Amino acid sequence: MSRPYPPRATTLRPTGEAGPARIPFPEGRASEAGVGTRRRVLVSRPMVPTSMRASVLRAAGDVATEERPVPVPGPREVLVRVTAVGTCGSDTHYYEHGRLGPFVVEEPLVLGHEAGGVVAACGAEASRHTPGQRVALEPGVPCFTCALCRQGRYNLCPEMRFFATPPVDGAFCEYVALHEEFVHPVPDTLSDEAAGLVEPLSVGVWANRRAGVAPGARVLVTGAGPVGLIAAQTARAFGATDVTVTDVSQRRLELAAELGASATVDAGRTPLPESGVCPDVLLECSGVPAAASEAIGTVDRAGRVVLVGMGGAELSLPLSHVQNFEIEVTGTFRYANTWPAAIALAASGRVELDRLVTHRYGLEGVADALTVSARDETAVKAVVHPQE
């Protein structure tokens, strides 16, 4: 464990004003309105500075803390003071390789997309929040108007602007501005870290929805990394009665069992086909093609396979098994309309997020946070506290 930060629920309120602080002008200075009427101070941002620290990826393997202007929220945006940001495999991949699939880092980029924080100020037309509200950030804003957006499948919007995906900056910084519809209030029972980890929980909720997990389901989760551990807990919360988790790490399997898996299989010792597992849903979270192929071969008739983990470029399917058993295989890409359910699952304790956090860093420690899992086998989830 590195330096322990107790989870904090920081509040930040504007002085002398009950409603949201309005920011029609940049620079956070008091501005005036009401031509010909009594001079009235519309906005003051006494608590919001004009510059902030941001951890910037400048090239593969090179992150540094830089001073940047605090973003000025657009009319429908909310300015959020970021309190905790989980690190994700995609952040690590950008850090190590400077690219992820088709996305290439060509300009300096702020990583981090699993963020919780506190509303600091609201744009001129943003009416859903009040400064001081603790929130979880849904880190992608779609176009709202394309056919997929109108169908509610906005995760597939071709115009999606997603945190920490070039050229959109992420949340390893002190403040971010985000459209108010994607800033979700959380109860005070949720820690700052858990508010950030609502993002990977949303991945788990979306995977379980795509798989149609229902009461009585028998679910196999391959891979006990953060997403697998979350997907397994979510499957239980969705009513699955058998949740088997496989991994090659005994330590992670023990954690899976503590978090509610009904069975675990050490895939390094027992080949999955010999384990007797016969699920009707497979949530593939390992990203290891060989493990995925083998697991698909265990799925029962009319079963469903959801590919969540990202790993190899290709996967060989046990084709006669898939055909003869009419198994459905589908991918997942992020999530849509999951935040309210994910927040409720975390707040009710049905999914434990705080248990996943093993390492904590301040903003200067982003590089260490992104690489700790390669150095320390006890690492599950590293969290960055940008205010530290």
Ligand SMILES: [Zn+2]
């Ligand atoms: Zn992620």
Ligand SMILES: [Zn+2]
């Ligand atoms: Zn769209």
